[in-house]
Amino acid sequence: MRGVPILMYHQVSSHSLPGFEKYTVAPRAFAAQMRWLTRTGYRSVSLDALLAARAGGPPLPHRAVVITFDDGFAECVEHGVPVLRALGLTATYYLVAGLMGGVSSWLRPDRGIELPLIGWGTARELCAAGFTCGAHTVSHPRLVALAPEARREEVRASREILEGGLGHAVHHMAYPYGSYDAAVREAAADAGFRSAASVRIGLSGATDDPLALHRVPVTGHDSLPDFVCRLRTGHAAGELLRRNARGALRGLRRVLSGGAA
Numbered sequence: 001m002r003g004v005p006i007l008m009y010h011q012v013s014s015h016s017l018p019g020f021e022k023y024t025v026a027p028r029a030f031a032a033q034m035r036w037l038t039r040t041g042y043r044s045v046s047l048d049a050l051l052a053a054r055a056g057g058p059p060l061p062h063r064a065v066v067i068t069f070d071d072g073f074a075e076c077v078e079h080g081v082p083v084l085r086a087l088g089l090t091a092t093y094y095l096v097a098g099l100m101g102g103v104s105s106w107l108r109p110d111r112g113i114e115l116p117l118i119g120w121g122t123a124r125e126l127c128a129a130g131f132t133c134g135a136h137t138v139s140h141p142r143l144v145a146l147a148p149e150a151r152r153e154e155v156r157a158s159r160e161i162l163e164g165g166l167g168h169a170v171h172h173m174a175y176p177y178g179s180y181d182a183a184v185r186e187a188a189a190d191a192g193f194r195s196a197a198s199v200r201i202g203l204s205g206a207t208d209d210p211l212a213l214h215r216v217p218v219t220g221h222d223s224l225p226d227f228v229c230r231l232r233t234g235h236a237a238g239e240l241l242r243r244n245a246r247g248a249l250r251g252l253r254r255v256l257s258g259g260a261a
């Protein structure tokens, strides 16, 4: 069986801030992507359903897709949720537990911007509407760079804070910047997370590590054909062409140098 695309979005906004264009999908493009999914028979499933199917539970629909949003930007909820609800799609929002209702302060040093984040009221509304809220640590650090105790605390406390604020269990997390190694993965397991999403690009196959799930990034530069290509391969059309061209060139060089068997 082909793997399931776990789509990774960040911001959905018509204001693409300099330095953040890659992470900002325009509302019209997002709506077109979601309409394409439903028109072509894709059904969104939760991470719980994905894990359950892999553990021998109810099978997934033929064309299953998981939709995720990192960071909890207010605008991605404002523009994304009405589209998702209208089309009967579900999604997971990974929230930075220590910055609820605040701003994305981690973006200031690197990119010079700060974006508003959703607060507890909106997060609870999301959950009540059938969306999933997952953890994205307490302060959005690069977990690999932290000392062991700080690393464990960022992971453990994010779950505790979110569970307190939401009033129910939180089972899923995403590593900020996709920063993880064996120790980070262990911290996620010790904190009791059932899944943790990485930024390793690719479809999530049956043997994908639940604590380092592959995902499919969707960027602000993607055309609809790019989106379709990503959905099926993990990569945009141009990226695939470049990768294939590199592979073809390597093969050609081998042939020309007499190295081919």
Ligand SMILES: [Zn+2]
Pocket: 070, 071, 136, 140, 175, 176, 177
């Ligand atoms: Zn993030």
